[in-house]
Amino acid sequence: MPAFPGLSHVAVTVSDLTVSTEWYSRLFDSEPVLDEDEESGDYHHTVYALGGGMLFGLHTHTAGQVDGAFDETRSGVDHIAFACTQDELDAWSSKLDDLGITHSAIKHAHYGSGISFRDPDNVALEFFAPPA
Structure with missing residues (x-):
């Protein structure tokens, strides 16, 4: 296999x-x-x-569309994460600022670090880097 x-x-x-x-x-x-x-x-x-x-x-x-914005608390997709490195997170934060896209601060956890943001339909997106 x-x-x-x-x-x-x-x-x-x-x-x-x-x-x-x-x-x-x-x-x-x-x-x-x-x-x-x-x-x-x-x-x-x-x-x-x-x-x-x-x-x-x-x-x-x-x-046709079902009414209502995306909500990760419903069954289905929770979020979509784009891969990056720890060194790239600051650059992605600046890029989101330049685009006027509201986002979280860089959050660190033992399993990696990420920046969360949402698209026009409220779909949860993230830039995610594994631990260094």
Whole structure:
């Protein structure tokens, strides 16, 4: 049996694709590599290529949205963490400040350190570094 594989992509359902695309383009400092209706017609996806071959997608569904902002206390995803090093955390904190994105201070724990922030739909995001 091969080793369990890493993640290839994450897809987040958003309430306003235009707002989220602009927000994530600023955060990622890049434009989407894909922006199209999925062939079934069930959803539209806008996809970014991140480091290490990771893809990050924004989805809107033709069936409509369920009302309510993201809430990590409900069943489902709690948060999404972007990998970085301890040395990079200060730079990411400054980048979020430059973008006007509210975020936590750098929090340290025995298992690593992170900066928490949220996207326009309140999805919990984090820059996370393992311990040095």
